[in-house]
Amino acid sequence: MRTRTLLLVGLLVALVLAGVVSLYASSEPDGLNRVAGDQGFSRTETDHRAADGPFAGYTTRGVDDGRLSGGLAGIVGTVVVLALAGGLAWGVRRRASGESRDDSSDERTPAGKA
């Protein structure tokens, strides 16, 4: 499979997951929120500073239809994350230099240095 095809298929899958499948996700509290409720420390949670944002809570402000509102928020988030992370990675990547072009994967991987 060509790299471009893989990237496009992957992006399509991510958009469908965030824009459509997410509407069927469980709305039960996650592990941490469950424990916070059971152990009695969820009450210390304070209001979120970004709670008035246009996509706060994975809903789109101004869109009344709940499914459209949630799906749009998921798609916007996926695109924003793609652009930021992709741009960041593109910015810090190793440029192919003229003196030593090695197309194969090099041996200088930082494996295990973490």
Next chain:
Amino acid sequence: MHVPDGFLDAGTSVATGAVAVVGVGLALRGARRELDDRTAPMAGLTAAFVFAAQMLNFPVGAGTSGHLLGGALAAVLVGPWTGLLCLSVVLLVQSLLFADGGVTALGTNITLMGIVGVGVGWLVFSLVQRLLPKRVGLVPVTAAVAALVTVPTAALAFVGLYAVGGQAPVPLGALTATMLGWHAVIGIGEAVITGLVVASVVAVRPDLVHGARRVMAARPLEVRTVPAQSREVSS
């Protein structure tokens, strides 16, 4: 596992913020060795996929849900340093744009899901990979094992932070037991999703999977003769 504002005191939040800044700083340097023209787009896609998958809460019983953290997944797909950058971008966007995960808790969340999730995921993956035969087919299983470990480990790390800077008095034994219990179950979902996604990419382009490099290099080169008329197909 997104920690909201108010769970931890200011001092702990500042400390985890500093840890996150140092971690992301190191990742910006380390990622340079992992990224080139071919793999940089994969990093963007990995982050987008982790964001999307984190929206998919799956039920784990008794009115509780869990979702992918994605640390092990990102580490195996694009490498640990790049993986930490991916998770940091996801957590930043979730906090600022979607009010998911506190703003003062952003450092805490990058520490827990980014540094601990990606770091432990990569360490376990590397360790298990060394113990197993060098076969590309084992990469997804190895990634799944790493993913399984990351979720309860991140939960334990939260307990550690809460022990230091929790804003409510909570018995540590009960906190540890319940955090570990729920997140052990959520870890199974993490392992299944991570294994399936890594298997899908390995099946079509193992050369783009960072965690498959070591085992692919071990594969002996084959000399194959190609019939003259079919040569143009290969590109």
